[in-house]
Amino acid sequence: MPKDGSTTQAVSLDGQGKPMWLVLELTYRCPLKCVWCNNPLDYEQYGRKELNTDEWIRVLREGRELGALQLGFSGGEPMLRDDLEILVAEAEQLGYYTNLITSGVGLNHERLQALKKAGLKQIQLSLQSANRQLTDELVGARAHDLKIDVARMIKAEGFPMVLNVPVFRQNIDQVQQILDLAEEIGVDYLEFANIQYYNWALLNREELLPTREQIVHAEAVVNEARQRMGKRMTIYFVIPDYYENRPKACMNGWGTIHLTIAPDGAALPCQEVRVIKGLEFPTVREHSLSWLWNDSPLFKKFRGDEWMKEPCRTCDEKEKDFGGCRCQAFLLTGDAANTDPACSKSPHHHVIEMAINRARSNNKEPRPLIRRQPGAVITSFMES
Amino acid sequence: MSENNILAPQDRPKLNPKYLLRWEKSQDAYILLYPEGVIKLNPSASEILKRCTGQLSVEDMVAELSSLFADAPDITHSIYKFLENSYAKGWIDNTGC
Numbered sequence: 001m002p003k004d005g006s007t008t009q010a011v012s013l014d015g016q017g018k019p020m021w022l023v024l025e026l027t028y029r030c031p032l033k034c035v036w037c038n039n040p041l042d043y044e045q046y047g048r049k050e051l052n053t054d055e056w057i058r059v060l061r062e063g064r065e066l067g068a069l070q071l072g073f074s075g076g077e078p079m080l081r082d083d084l085e086i087l088v089a090e091a092e093q094l095g096y097y098t099n100l101i102t103s104g105v106g107l108n109h110e111r112l113q114a115l116k117k118a119g120l121k122q123i124q125l126s127l128q129s130a131n132r133q134l135t136d137e138l139v140g141a142r143a144h145d146l147k148i149d150v151a152r153m154i155k156a157e158g159f160p161m162v163l164n165v166p167v168f169r170q171n172i173d174q175v176q177q178i179l180d181l182a183e184e185i186g187v188d189y190l191e192f193a194n195i196q197y198y199n200w201a202l203l204n205r206e207e208l209l210p211t212r213e214q215i216v217h218a219e220a221v222v223n224e225a226r227q228r229m230g231k232r233m234t235i236y237f238v239i240p241d242y243y244e245n246r247p248k249a250c251m252n253g254w255g256t257i258h259l260t261i262a263p264d265g266a267a268l269p270c271q272e273v274r275v276i277k278g279l280e281f282p283t284v285r286e287h288s289l290s291w292l293w294n295d296s297p298l299f300k301k302f303r304g305d306e307w308m309k310e311p312c313r314t315c316d317e318k319e320k321d322f323g324g325c326r327c328q329a330f331l332l333t334g335d336a337a338n339t340d341p342a343c344s345k346s347p348h349h350h351v352i353e354m355a356i357n358r359a360r361s362n363n364k365e366p367r368p369l370i371r372r373q374p375g376a377v378i379t380s381f382m383e384s
Numbered sequence: 385m386s387e388n389n390i391l392a393p394q395d396r397p398k399l400n401p402k403y404l405l406r407w408e409k410s411q412d413a414y415i416l417l418y419p420e421g422v423i424k425l426n427p428s429a430s431e432i433l434k435r436c437t438g439q440l441s442v443e444d445m446v447a448e449l450s451s452l453f454a455d456a457p458d459i460t461h462s463i464y465k466f467l468e469n470s471y472a473k474g475w476i477d478n479t480g481c
Contacts, residue, residue, distance in 0.1 A: 018410065020422060067410035069422050097404060097417035121404065122419040160402040160419050188402060189419055231474050 018067030019259035019293055024056065025271065027076040027263050031105050033140030036166055036201040036208060037372040039076060040274055044374055049264035053083040055284065057090050059261055062289035064094045071096035079106030085114045092119030099124060104150035105143060112157050123154050124162040130177035138170060140371050151185045162189040168208040175218045179225045183233060190233055192222065194240035198272040198327055200372045207369055209359040212243055242352050247324025247340035254302035254326060259293055267292035269299060276330045302326050307337050311345045391442055391467055397476040398438030405433055416475065428453065432466055438479045442467065
């Protein structure tokens with residue numbers, strides 16, 4: 001489950017059973033080939049099934065009826081949808097706080113102005129390094145200069161901006177340079193988000209996971225910058241759960257405040273959940289959003305704590321972290337109801353320690369990174 | 385407002401444009417929305433922030449709110465404290481007097 005930084009940062013409002021955070025993954029299509037992409041490995045098969053404009057508008061309306069407040073337009077690359085402005089305008093009229101989560105590719109002056117006019121509130125732009133060669137290598141396209149141009153345009157249009165930096169071994173030592181660049185651009189929120197290891201990132205984990213020493217150093221640089229910059233820029237540093245000894249409170253608990261709609265209309269408790277085999281993923285094409293959120297077997301599966309096994313069941317921290325991430329439990333232990341192995345109390349915690357040890361090892365063979373692109377992996381055996 | 389967050393009666397606080405304050409029926413409350421976050425406000429916090437328009441001075445605010453919350457003890461102190469916290473959190477800017 002991705003990006004729980006967004007849940008821990010600021011939601012001081014108890015959801016009271018409402019999906020306060022609605023994320024629309026408008027498409028899995030994307031011009032970039034990031035090796036840590038959290039889209040499914042078999043993302044190509046969803047291209048034909050993308051919801052159309054009217055279907056997304058129905059999702060927006062039903063989402064507000066359920067009490068959703070924050071809305072993320074995500075992907076893939078949401079700029080590839082030419083109805084984005086229509087959807088933003090509809091969302092704005094319904095009373096959402098609208099966030100665009102983009103790589104910047106496809107954003108130009110005209111579309112920025114159109115989005116502003118439609119009422120878009122905020123833009124989260126991703127950047128991978130302070131250095132053209134490294135960014136372009138990491139995303140598999142010439143994107144660095146374009147991203148910097150887009151960042152300046154976003155500020156010129158007066159949008160609040162979150163600059164999101166996915167962090168891994170290849171860029172973690174650049175934290176200072178990225179801070180300097182963000183300060184110069186005038187970023188409002190800078191988020192260093194250590195990547196989480198699902199889908200493409202898990203395939204490439206051995207090459208991407210930073211060492212503990214790298215993380216300690218990067219965090220010290222961030223803390224120094226926080227002192228210096230005060231309120232001018234808010235800096236988040238999401239450390240990887242692999243080094244935390246306690247699991248993250250993933251999505252603030254399954255089916256409590258987060259609702260993601262995938263490009264094909266599947267209603268998901270988190271963006272990664274289709275990695276868990278044996279679950280069914282009904283879509284908004286067959287069901288109301290209310291049924292999907294309140295009553296579908298998927299959302300009930302790990303809601304609350306009835307499903308928990310030991311050591312979670314009797315753990316005095318279960319209200320705090322909800323046993324961690326179900327996807328990570330499934331991927332690394334084979335059972336989604338197990339304790340997230342990121343927890344040192346998990347009987348499977350050694351799988352995390354082994355990954356950390358491999359990250360530290362100096363004498364391993366470097367492996368090629370697998371880029372997110374068609375045909376990079378064979379997924380025809382993945383059907384459950 | 386000085387560096388140490390102390391407000392003067394003539395200061396005119398204004399909601400930071402990154403924040404959106406509005407009534408939310410489903411929460412039966414005013415909420416503060418901002419990039420990736422939501423804060424639900426209690427009634428007194430709502431009344432104070434609604435007045436942070438850059439037009440009203442703190443002393444005018446105190447006068448208005450004192451009549452609105454006639455029963456609240458030491459409301460002047462509470463308002464200053466809330467505004468100073470809001471300033472420290474970046475919810476409001478000070479447009480001076």
